[in-house]
Amino acid sequence: MTHKYTNALINETSPYLLQHAHNPVNWEAWNPEVLERAKKENKLLLISIGYAACHWCHVMEHECFEDDEAATVMNANFINIKIDREERPDVDHVYMDALQMMTGSGGWPLNIVALPDGRPFWGATYVKKKDWISILNQLSETYKNSPQKVEEYAQNLANGIKAINLVENQNELHLFTAEQLDDAVKDWSRYFDTFLGGYKRAPKFMMPVNLNFLLHYGTARKNEKVLEYTHTTLTKMAWGGIFDHVGGGFSRYSVDTKWHVPHFEKMLYDNGQLVSLYAKAYAATKNDLYKTTVEQTIAFVEKELMHHTFGFYSSLDADSFTETGELEEGAYYVWQEEELKKFLGDNFGIFKDYFNINGYGHWEHGNYVLIRDASDKKIARKHSINTDDLKGIINSSLAILDAERSKRNRPRLDDKILTSWNGLMLNGLVDAYRYLGNDSYLELALKNASFILENLVKPDGGLWHNHKNGKSTINGYLEDYASIIEAFIGLYEVTFDEQWLTHANILTAYCQKNFFDAESGMFFFTSKQDDYVIRRTIETSDNVVPASNSIMAKNLFRLSKLFPEKSYEETALQLLKNVQHNFDKNAQNHANWLELLLFFDQPYYEIAIVGENHKEKAKEIAGYYLSNTIMAATEKESTLSILQNRHSPENTFIYICEQGACKLPVPTVNEALELLRN
Structure with missing residues (x-):
């Protein structure tokens, strides 16, 4: 296929x-050479940031970046830089903060106009073509006629971008108390939608970080209201249109209050975290809905997001081509009532009630997004059948729809492999194996871990961030190290192969050397070896994905239980103290930190198992929801101090320890569980 235009992006690997690459805009990728040229030519930078699965990014591309008139204005007055936010989260962090400071809100596409050295002075998300051309002409004229005014504004904004990211090293503070934590959660709960789950607003994001904390908090504090809210949310999400009932897996968020109509993109980072969350919730409740959700989500990831070498791809697009060749959001996923009747025949009546092919499930233009709002028991009772028969009808109907849907044009795939997101998915697989006991999940986890070691580890022991077409590129960020370390600790806990702890320790030491900032007592997001614009970011706020510093702090705490000779716990405590002043005013953006606080506040146990049957007993214990434990086990020998000198030829003993001090060993799992509960 021949193209009228080709720009420098043709040399990149990012699908976004x-x-x-064939826009008439003279796009270039973000790199130091382009920034140097901008300074030499004294040309403004036009920086546009998005990602492959972003619906509004596609809309703006079609309206503005594929348009010759708009491209002429852009090419004449700016050096145009296109960035994949998933490849360059370091740049995205800075300019998203800038946009929020300028406009009070954020999102993608993220469009920034900056001075040649990268200091921004204008920003917006989606802009229509007519307004886009007008704004760019105005900005260009302003810079030509009043450069000093623009420079002054940009410098003030740059100062603000630095200031909002400052973290002070807090040496004297007492740790946030249990009473303060209860008050913070109580204040946070004012936003809970206790009927539909999530928060009292639309759109609704799933926020697995928050739900993970609330499950732990509600269990540890025996707070039934918090647990009820958490399980309501988990149920409504799994019943909602945000979950793909036909093919498995979750979309990114719903545009409404009832989890019905999503923006249909499916992201690896969501699904990896949700596998982990639902697996834990299943361990806590034995609710079959949670188990099925885990199974179907992993099946989706294996089918749609897995490379043949067992690395995991980034996302599926929200948009797909209709039969008439038009890109349309959700086209792959929605159904018309008449086609459902045709495909399902006699089963349609039951299917209609189950998935609300009615006013509740209607989206727009005669399209339905499948959504549940009643239990199996209720639907079965209505149709005078038992629940097993109902499940059979629903499962066979969904299989028919899956086969029919496979004939449609599939959503576009973002096939880059990101280290951090693979860490989240690996951790999800580990938890799925731990709590559901399916050996195939451990097999897949080990294959993915091997892929990471073989393809994403650099010769100096560090990590790459990105892998595509057999090549790994972009120096790793803190999020890459934090998520891989977390997953490797979890992998040790289910295999007791100490190589995973060795790798976790090596990566932790690398972070301490290359990312830790002694002045703030925090980890930088980027390595000290890397260039940066305006500031070197310190990421502390948990969002849809937890902050890299909060994951790192939890990693250090957990490693300290197995390596007490290292200063890991001291560093974790310092990180926690440095951010805890935010907890009472903004608990929901520090949920992962709050779980670390629970680790410090509640008894935290090391479970040590030594003897011939160590794996069997460890697997049985691991199936329980024990969020305040770390497990170590061996048959005879180990390099871990907690396992040394504990071998008995006749018995497999379980030791319950706290801060290295162990209670008398017990031979049975039930006795060990009693010690953990007392």
Whole structure:
């Protein structure tokens, strides 16, 4: 196929950048050479940031970046830089903060106009073509006629971007108390939608970080209201249109209050975390809905997001081509009532009630997004059948729809492999194996871990961030190290192969050397070896994905239980103290930190198992929801101090320890569980 235009993005590997390689805009990728040229030519930077699965990014590309008139204005007055936010979260952090400071809100596409050295002075998300051309002409004229005014504004904004990211090293503070934590959660709960789950607003994001904390908090504090809210949310999400009932897996968020109509993109980072969350919730409740959700989500990831070498791809697009060749959001996923009647025949009546092919499930233009709002028992009772028969009818109906849907044009795939997101998915697989006991999940986890070691580890012991077409590129960020370390600790807990702890320790030491900032007592997001614009970011706020510093702090705490000779716990405590002043005013953006606080506040146990049957007993214990424990086990020998000198030829003993001090060993799992509960 021949193209009228081709720009420098043709040399990139990111699917998002390649989507723009034939725009008439003279796009270039973010790199130091382009920034140096901008300074030499004294040309403004036009920086546009998005990602492959972003619906509004596609809309703006079609309206503005594929348009010759708009491209002429852009090319004449700016050096145009296109960035995949998933490849360059370091740049995205800075300019998203800038946009929020300028406009009070954020999102993608993120469009920034900056001075040649990268200091921003204008920003917006989606802009229509007519307004886009007008704004760019105005900004260009302003810079030509009043450069000093623009420079002054940009410098003030740069100062603000630095200031909002400052973290002070807090040496004297007492730790946030249990009473303060209860008050913070109580204040946070004012936003809970206790009927539909999530928060009292639309759109609704799933926020697995928050739900993970609330499950732990509600269990540890025996707070039934918090647990009821958490399980309501988990149920409504799994019943909602945000979950793909036909093919498995979750979309990114719903546009409404009842989890019905999503923006249909499916992201690896959501699904990895949700596998972990639902597996834990299943361990806590034995609710079959949670188990099925885990199974179907992993099946989706294996089918749609897995490379043949067992690395995991990034996302599926929200948009797909209709039969008439038009890109349309959700086209792959929605159904018309008449086609459902045709495909399902006699089963349609039951299916209609189950998935609300009615006013509740209607989206727009005669399209339905499947959504549940009643239990199996209720639907079975209505149709005078038992629940097993109902499940059979629903499962066979969904299989028919899956086969029919496979004939449609599939959503576009973002096939880059990101280290951090693979860490989240690996951790999800580990938890799925731990709590559901399916050996195939451990097999897949080990294959993915091997992929990481073989393809994403650098010769100096550090990590790459990105892998595509057999090549790994971009120096790793703190999020890459934090998520891989977390997953490797979890992998040790289910295999007791100490190589995973060795790798976790090596990566932790690398972070301490290359990312830790002694002045703030925190980890930088980027390595000290890397260039940066305006500031070197310190990421502390948990969001849809937890902050890299909060994951790192939890990693250090957990490693300290197995390596008490290292200063890991001291560092974790310092990180926690440095951010805890935010907890009472903004608990929901520090949920992962709050779980670390629970680790410090509640008894935290090391479970040590030594003897011939150590794996069997460890697997049985691991199936329980024990969020305040770390497990170590061996048959005879180990390099871990907690396992040394404990071998008995006749018995497999279980030791319950706290801060290295162990109670008398017990031979049975039930006795060990009693010690953990007392």
